Amino acid sequence: MSANTELSKSTQVTERRTTQKINKEKTENVAGLLFVSPMLIGVSVLVLIPILATFLLSFAEWSFITPLSQLKWVGFDNFTRLFEDPIFLKSIMNNAIFILTVPICMIISLLLAITIDRNVYMKGFFKVAFFMPYISSVVAIAVVWQVLFHPSAGPINQVLMSLGIDNPPKWIADPNFALISIMLIQVWVSIGFNMIIFLAGLQNIPKDLYEAADIDGANAWVKFKHITVPMISPTSFFLFITGIISTFKVFDLVAVLTKGGPMHSTSMIVWNLYETAFVNLKIGPASAMAVVLFVIVFAITIIQWIGQKKWVNY
Amino acid sequence: MVKLLGMKKSIITVLMLAVSVLFLLPFVWMLSTSFKIEADVFKFPIQWIPERWNGFNNYKEVWFGDYPFYVYYWNTIKVTVLTTLVSVVVSALAAYGFSKVKFPIGRFLFIIVLATYMVPPQAILVPQFILFRKIGLFDSHFGLILLGSFSVLGTFMLRQFFMSIHNDLIEAAKIDGAGHWKIFWSIALPIVKPAIATYGILRFIWTWNDYQNPLIFLRTDSLLTIQLAMQKFTTINGEFYSLIMAAAVSAILPLVIVFIIGQKQVIEGIALGGVKG
Known part of the structure; x- marks a missing residue:
């Protein structure tokens, strides 16, 4: 019991x-x-x-203004038409060219970061100075550059003409130079961000590596090539990938400066999407573009994932 | 030798100063033009210091003219401050939940939230637009604030900081009978205060500078934020470049102030997470 x-x-x-x-x-x-x-x-x-x-x-045909009952399913039509559309193909091409801004910006930023990291006084000032365009509003910056690039009276062309260049490019008004002009501004804006990340990467490199190299009598170039570059490769990889992804999201500069023109020379996927959806009110094709954009960004992210695992242990 | 190194450093500093001045010339040009009379804007050689000052009239026209900036300033301050506040609160709550509360589906939910970071904002504009028109949030500040309030980036960033808090501290508080809310409010939050300041400042800058969302989700003139007003002002005042530059200075100035005050947090935050708008 x-x-x-x-x-x-x-x-x-x-x-x-x-x-x-x-x-x-x-x-x-x-x-x-x-x-x-x-x-x-x-x-x-x-x-x-x-x-x-x-x-x-993306499989439908519809516009904002018609009732939902008018929505028609059209299968893959939007996609097939998209890849026959010269403007969209041009936009993809422009996006591809725009990727060039990433390595250019990275090289300039790395040089600046190395200089600021070791060789100058007033580090704080330089960090703030080069970071200014990044925190400033893109619209204000775009407007300022629009005036600087003014074909006849703008300060840039006046300087070029006074240097003896008689026919300076018309910059954003010239189909051959418009994309380059926007790329130039993009590099100018992004340098600060890249530089700060590089500076953080440089500060993580153990100083004794350089001291050991000094004892071995290595010169600056050898140290750069064999210590700095490999040690910041994860940082570079990160900047490269996020930089590419962000070029696919560039919208403000194009919207304020050129609206995709002249002659679609600055049209990019995102601008093309905006125009198709909110100006021409074509929901189906715009959604198909959005899917293409999503797939591209998704693919790059996957590459980053795989790459990171390989690159982190040098 | 040391003296020689010092001299080399000075020379490089001077060279770098020249480079940075060149780099900042567009800002200098903007500032100086905003004080000029229109006829002097394109005078060459460039007048870096205006000969004829017209700053007062230019800024008066921008702030109290046909497109009065004080209205857009107020709109922007309202939207930016509220978005920053809501976003910080939502992100901090989620970050705590995902790091310090041990619940099995938490990991799964976190992966879902994190995965949405891959979606480019432009890829979802159309459905967002349709949704906002259906539920009456289109063309309202409330809708705009909602759009900026759920930041995966903020959640991820703050979660990193919450994770660095020792679990023993949480367990000890639990044994003393504190619930998660109390632990969050009086233990965890004070520890991550610097991270919250960093994220808050970044969110403030990003929201202030946002152009795309106001462009698509606002229509009424009196509701416009500063970025849209800036563009509208440029279209209206086409050839009055001194006015346009005064408007540009007005649009950038608050950020420069916020940046200079929060400089350390911004640069550290960017360097730490490698974060981008």
């Missing part, structure tokens, strides 16, 4: 412990969900559902 009670007592204790544990897990679950739910709901409604909708709409 007594043994029996004891036995049941111990079962009761374990039972209570389990219920306690389950309760505790329950409260953790509830607490966790409460903490993350605002973010989760926001992201679901504003990103997840819209991206699914984008994929759906």
Whole structure:
């Protein structure tokens, strides 16, 4: 009898412990969900559902102004038409050319970062100075450059003419120079960001590596090639990939400066998408462009993922 | 030898100063033009210091003329401050939940949230536009604030900092009978305060500079934010470059002030996470 009670007592204790544990897990679950739910709901409604909708709409023909009942399913028509559309192909081409800004900007930024890291006084000032374009509003910057690039009266061409160049390019008004002009501004804007990241990377290189090289009598170039470059390769890789992704998102500069012109010479995927959707009100083709954009960015991100694993251990 | 090194350093500093001045010339030109009379704008050689000053009239026209900037300033301050506040709160809550509350589906949910970071904002504009028109958030500041309030980047950044808080600290507080809310509010949050300041300043700058969302989600003139107003002003005042430059200075100035105050946080934050708008 007594043994029996004891036995049941111990079962009761374990039972209570389990219920306690389950309760505790329950409260953790509830607490966790409460903490993350605002973010989760926001992201679901504003990103997840819209991206699914984008994929759906890319198979449809519809415009904002007609009722939803007019929506027609057209299969892959939007995509096949997209890849026959000269303006869209031109936009993809322009995006491809625009990628050039990434390595150019990285090289300039790295040189600046190395100089600022070791060889100058007033480091703080230089960091702020080169970072200024990055924090300034793109619209204001675009407007300033628009005036600087003014074909006849602009300061840039006046300087060029006073240097004896009689027919300076018309910059953003010239189909052959418009894209280059925008790329120039993009490099100017991005240098600060790249430089700060490079500086952080340089500061993580152990100083004794350089000291050891000094003892071996290595000159500056050898040190740069065999210590600096390999040691900041993860930083460079990161900047390269995020830089490429961000060139696919360039919108403000094009929208303010050229609206894709002249003669579509500065049209890029994002601008083309905006014009198709919000000027021409063609939802289907615009969504197909959005899918193409998504796939490109997704592919680059996957490359980053794979690459990072290989590159992190030099 | 040391003296020689010092001299080399001085020379490079001077050279770098020249480079940075050249780099910043567009800003100098903008500032100086904003104080000129229109006839002097394109005078060559460039007048870096205006000969005839007209700054007062230029800025008066920008701030209180046909497109009064004080209205757009107020709109922008309202949208930017509220977006920053909501975004910081939402991100901090989520970051704590994803790092310090041990719940099994948390990891899974975090991966979902993180995956949405891959979606380029332009790829979802059309459905967002349709949605906002359906539920009446189109052409409202509230809608604009909502669009900027759920930042995966902010959540990720703050989560990194929450993770660095020792779990023993949390466990000790739990044994003392504190719930997660109390731990979040009185233990975790004070520890990550610097990270929150960094993210807050970055979010402020990004929202202030946002052009794309206001362009698509606002229509009414009186609701415009400074970036859109800036463009509208440029279109209207076409050839009045001194006015346009005064407007550009006005649009950039608040950021320069915020940046100079929060310089350390901004640069450290950027360097730390390698974050980008």
